C-alpha cells in the first residue's frame with residue numbers, strides 16, 4: 142500500500158437504522174414498510190439485526206479503536222413518529238440523543254440521514270412518495286429533528302432516492318414489488334427530489350446550525366460492446382438512474398438533454414410524469430444550497446440495445462449468474478468479461494468511481510463538497526473453526542476492494558475533485574434488505590446467533606490508513 146490520507150479527511154463507517162438497530166417492536170416504535178412484508182415473505186427477520194439499539198456503545202468503541210472519525214447513522218422515522226406524524230415518542234427521541242452523545246464523547250462525528258429506505262407503514266399504505274401528503278409529513282418530521290437534535294451538525298435528507306424508486310417499482314425487490322411500473326418510478330424520483338428540496342430550503346431558511354445534503358448512489362453506465370446503438374441504450378439508462386436525479390438536485394431543472402431521453406423511455410412504456418406548478422421553483426431554490434453531496438458507489442453497469450419486453454430476475458441469494466435485466470425502451474444489462482463480479486453479480490470496477498467523480502464535478506458545479514458515503518464489498522463469510530475472542534477474520538478481498546476504490550478517490554482528488562471523505566459500507570455486519578444475513582460488508586464480523594463482534598483484517602487495515610492522516 143502506497144496511499145495515505147489527507148489532513149482532515151472524513152474516515153468513517155456507514156449504518157442504517159433498520160439494518161442495524163433490531164428492536165423493531167420496543168419503546169413504541171411504529172412499523173415500517175418492511176415489517177409485515179418480511180414476515181409474510183418468511184426469509185429473514187429484521188430482528189435482532191446487529192442489535193445496535195442496545196449495543197451501540199460497543200460498536201462506537203470499536204470505531205474509535207480502529208481509527209474512524211465519523212459514522213453514518215439514520216434516524217428511524219417510526220421511532221419518533223410511529224405513524225409518520227402525530228405526537229413524538231419520548232423513548233425514541235431519548236435513544237437518538239444517547240446515541241449521538243456516545244458518538245461525540247468518543248470523537249466520532251455523526252452524519253445523520255432522515256430517511257434510509259424505512260418509510261412508516263401507515264404512509265406507505267397511503268402511497269408512500271407517490272402521495273404528495275407524504276412530502277408534507279416528511280418536512281414536519283425533518284423540522285422536528287432539526288429543532289430537537291441540535292448536537293447533529295451534518296444532515297442528509299434521503300438515502301439513495303433511485304434505489305427506492307427503482308427497487309419498489311422497476312426491479313420489484315422492495316415492497317410494493319412492482320415490476321417495470323415506469324410511471325410510479327419516475328414520479329417517485331420527482332417527488333423524493335421535491336421532499337429533499339423542501340427540507341433543504343427549510344433548513345437554510347430556518348438558519349439551523351450545520352450542514353445538509355442528500356445521498357445518491359451513482360452507477361455509471363457503459364456501452365458494451367461500444368457501438369452507437371449500445372451507447373444510446375447506456376445514455377437512456379443513465380438518464381433514468383443518474384442524470385434525472387442529479388439534474389433535479391444540483392441544477393434545479395431537468396435539462397433538455399435528460400428530458401429527451403426520459404421522454405423516450407416514458408413513451409416506450411406508456412408512462413407519464415406529473416410536475417406540478419411551483420415544483421421546479423422549489424428544486425431551483427434548493428439546488429445551490431446543498432452543503433455537500435453524499436455519493437454511494439458500488440458498481441458500474443454495462444448496457445446493450447434491446448428490442449423486446451421488460452423482464453428481470455434479482456439475485457438475492459448470492460448465487461452467481463442469476464441476475465438479469467431487460468428494460469423495454471431502454472436496453473439490457475450485459476456482462477463485460479473483463480470485469481470481475483461478486484457472488485451477487487455486482488461488477489467490481491474502481492475505475493467507475495474515478496469516472497463518476499470526475500463527471501459530477503465537471504457537470505454539476507453546484508456540488509460544493511463530496512463524500513463517498515457508501516462503498517464496500519458484500520461477501521459470504523464464516524467464523525473459522527475454534528474461534529476465540531481474539532480471532533481476527535481474514536478478508537483480503539475486502540481490503541483489496543477498498544484499497545483500490547480509495548486509490549481511485551485519491552486520484553480524482555489529486556486532479557481537483559473536492560472529495561473529502563469515505564464511509565465504508567458497512568461499519569459492522571448488518572441485515573441486508575433483500576439479501577438477509579449472509580451478505581456481509583462489515584469491518585467487524587457479527588455472529589448473529591449471539592451478537593458477538595470479531596475484528597476483521599480490513600479493520601486493522603482501516604486503522605493503518607487512518608494513522609497516515611496528518612494530525
Ligand code: BGP
Pocket residue numbers: 157160300301304358437515519566572573574575576580
Ligand atoms: C445501498 C443501501 C444500503 C445497503 C447497501 C448494500 O443501496 O443504501 O442500505 O444495503 O446498498 O446493498 P445490499 O444490502 O443490497 O447488498
